[in-house]
Amino acid sequence: TSAKPMKETEGVSFVSEIMSTNVVTIEKDASVYKAAKIIMDSEFNHLPVVSKDSSLVGIVTAWDISKAVSQDKFDLVEDMMTRKVITAKTDERVDVVARRLDLKGVSALPVLNKENHVIGIITSDDISKLYARRH
Amino acid sequence: TSAKPMKETEGVSFVSEIMSTNVVTIEKDASVYKAAKIIMDSEFNHLPVVSKDSSLVGIVTAWDISKAVSQDKFDLVEDMMTRKVITAKTDERVDVVARRLDLKGVSALPVLNKENHVIGIITSDDISKLYARRH
Numbered sequence: 203t204s205a206k207p208m209k210e211t212e213g214v215s216f217v218s219e220i221m222s223t224n225v226v227t228i229e230k231d232a233s234v235y236k237a238a239k240i241i242m243d244s245e246f247n248h249l250p251v252v253s254k255d256s257s258l259v260g261i262v263t264a265w266d267i268s269k270a271v272s273q274d275k276f277d278l279v280e281d282m283m284t285r286k287v288i289t290a291k292t293d294e295r296v297d298v299v300a301r302r303l304d305l306k307g308v309s310a311l312p313v314l315n316k317e318n319h320v321i322g323i324i325t326s327d328d329i330s331k332l333y334a335r336r337h
Numbered sequence: 338t339s340a341k342p343m344k345e346t347e348g349v350s351f352v353s354e355i356m357s358t359n360v361v362t363i364e365k366d367a368s369v370y371k372a373a374k375i376i377m378d379s380e381f382n383h384l385p386v387v388s389k390d391s392s393l394v395g396i397v398t399a400w401d402i403s404k405a406v407s408q409d410k411f412d413l414v415e416d417m418m419t420r421k422v423i424t425a426k427t428d429e430r431v432d433v434v435a436r437r438l439d440l441k442g443v444s445a446l447p448v449l450n451k452e453n454h455v456i457g458i459i460t461s462d463d464i465s466k467l468y469a470r471r472h
């Protein structure tokens with residue numbers, strides 16, 4: 203129980219410890235159908251969109267595809283993605299990232315390395331799992 | 338910092354304290370388009386599906402709509418919803434619910450009252466937010 207303090211409950215956690223590294227990305231000239239297929243196959247809801255040189259240019263999610271359905275507008279990924287992507291770095295604290303998710307109203311952040319390449323993704327699912335381990 | 342123990346970091350949290358009560362539901366004979374529209378308007382990813390008497394009969398998510406797109410199969414909500422819904426109760430501990438989310442591989446649980454009516458929803462976003470407050 204939380205009344206008995208344990209070492210583990212007191213440590214600081216970093217993004218690198220809980221992010222997924224098997225992140226699946228998509229190119230901006232892919233179709234909505236392809237994005238939907240990748241989301242279905244990967245069980246990820248958030249796909250970072252990358253350009254040919256692997257740099258991050260957007261993010262597309264199951265929510266965006268649902269929006270496309272509601273508007274009956276099936277364009278390319280680049281027409282429906284969010285361009286201003288909120289991101290995280292591997293050495294950031296998880297609590298800092300959790301506040302960023304909350305503030306920005308999103309559920310996942312692509313994790314970038316120094317070259318701005320996507321090397322992982324951290325989601326509120328990952329943070330919830332960490333909460334479970336610590337309580 | 339987490340090195341300085343605070344009262345707040347030690348308490349046990351319950352579902353009722355962090356769930357959303359403004360949950361939006363959908364009826365099972367609604368169209369996929371309607372579900373997509375509600376998801377877009379509400380910014381929720383998860384819609385509990387209820388029958389005429391308000392009891393829970395399924396759940397439909399942005400992910401399911403994305404799946405429908407990838408299969409080019411736009412049926413009614415009842416044809417695409419998940420019927421075996423994992424749920425939570427208001428008086429459960431958040432850590433217990435966080436473990437259930439992880440174990441079942443889902444991001445949200447409808448919260449039921451004693452009559453099995455949906456009175457809220459708890460998501461990994463809510464738990465991540467709680468983590469942010471406590472660290």
Ligand SMILES: C[S@@+](CC[C@H](N)C(=O)[O-])C[C@H]1O[C@@H](n2cnc3c(N)ncnc32)[C@H](O)[C@@H]1O
Pocket residue numbers: 248261262263265266283284286287288289307308309310311312380381382
């Ligand atoms: C407002 S959120 C609501 C649904 C859910 N919380 C989510 O994150 O998908 C949906 C919108 O946020 C965008 N989005 C998701 N993650 C993002 C991120 N890391 N940076 C910028 N936009 C993001 C999506 O492209 C989508 O248009």
